[in-house]
Amino acid sequence: MIDVKKDTESALRDAAEVTAELxxxxxxxxxxxxxIFPSEMAFFLAKCMxxxxxxxxxxxxxxxxSTEILGDWASRDGRRIxxxxxxxxxxxxxxCRRRLSPWPIELIKGSAYEQFGRWTKRTPDGPVGFLADGPKGWPAISMMAAATTDRVRVVALHNLTIGSGERALFEQIGGKQAFYEHAIVAPGPRWTELRNREMNFASAADAQRSLDVSSLGVLSLDADRRGMFRGLWRPEFGLHQPAAVRTLWNLGLAVASTKLYGLSFRLLGR
Ligand SMILES: C[S@@+](CC[C@H](N)C(=O)[O-])C[C@H]1O[C@@H](n2cnc3c(N)ncnc32)[C@H](O)[C@@H]1O
Structure with missing residues (x-):
């Protein structure tokens, strides 16, 4: 019998060797x-691969x-960012625009509450990954859930601190393997080198976040998990429930969706 968990683990380990090298x-x-830390970016890209x-x-x-690493990765195989x-x-x-000019990246200026759904719809055919690092927290989760279509395969959010409800949600949907320290259990040589170099560099730079526990949650969405993520309805979202945001986007009222997030914060503090 094929051990699916083992196959997935070894595919991820192999992909992580490629992205750690990059x-x-x-x-x-x-x-x-x-x-976002270097190893967190390598983990996100490995999941995407x-x-x-x-x-x-x-x-x-x-x-x-983070965007430059995405651009470098994308340039190698005709992917798009x-x-x-x-x-x-x-x-x-x-x-920032000067820095990113060599890479194949579409740079959009605007609020993600307004632009995220619009640009996801415009992506060319093929599987899509999401990476949110501003906005953060529950608003970022509702925004990504609202934008999730059948083609979305990977969803990632930064700053998921230990003990937070947002991190618990990622672990509920994706298991502890949503974080690399639980997903890459038998790391290869490139991943090990990446972690060592990152530790040395970021400790010397007096990094404020933990270098032992990652805070980038990365979900792989199969049909069940996608349905669960898309259908989220939680008190923490206040007025910006994913279904409401999606409806506004579908009606062409993207500007109103930004206002919904603002109104929710003013009325309910979330
Ligand atoms: C922590 S920084 C991102 C760092 C970057 N991901 C990296 O790893 O190098 C957060 C960014 O999110 C942007 N941001 C915050 N809220 C936003 C929103 N609603 N729409 C678009 N961008 C937003 C801010 O302008 C800021 O540049």
Whole structure:
């Protein structure tokens, strides 16, 4: 009998060797405080490779650390990246755009509450991955759940701290394997080197987040998990329940969906 769990683990281990190599090649020492850690990016991309993802929609790029890694990955196999950010700081945004200019990335300025669903619909045929690192928390989860179509295979959210309800939800849907320390159980040499170099570099840079426990939750969505994620309805969402956000997007009322998030925060504090 085929051991599906073992097959999945070894496919992920092999993919993680490929993506660890990519990140080792120039990105570990470019990490800056606030950015997603190098190993977290390698884990997200490994999951995307296992699921055959051809387009990633990202929200929250700031100085472009995570986005540059996505762009480098995409450039190798004709994949596509769409990256959304508010770009509130014009000088910072311009520097980020210069940094990302060599890579095949569609850079969108605007609120992800408005743009995320619109751009997901515009993705070319093929499996899609989501990476959210601004907005965060429950609003990011409702936004991604609202945007989830049948083609969405991977969903990731940053800053899922231990003890938070958002992290518990990711573990409920994807098991502890939503975090790399539980998913990559027998790491290969490239992954081990990546973790060692990251530890050395980020400790010297006095990193504020834990280097032992990751905070990027990554869900692989089969049909059951996709249905569960898409259909989420929780008090923590307040007024921005995924079904309501999706309905506004489908009616062409994307601007109103941004207002819904603001109204929910003002009325209910969430
Ligand atoms: C922590 S930074 C992202 C860091 C980046 N992912 C990295 O690893 O290098 C968060 C970013 O999210 C953006 N952001 C926050 N809320 C947003 C929203 N509603 N729509 C679009 N971007 C948003 C901010 O402008 C900021 O640039």
């Amino acid at each position: 990140v080792l090649n120039g990105y570990v020492e470019k990490w800056v405080e606030g950015a 296992v699921e055959g993802v051809t387009t990633v929609v990202e929200s929250g790029r700031q100085d472009g650390y 769409i990256s959304i950010d508010l770009e509130d700081d014009a000088a910072r945004a311009a520097a």
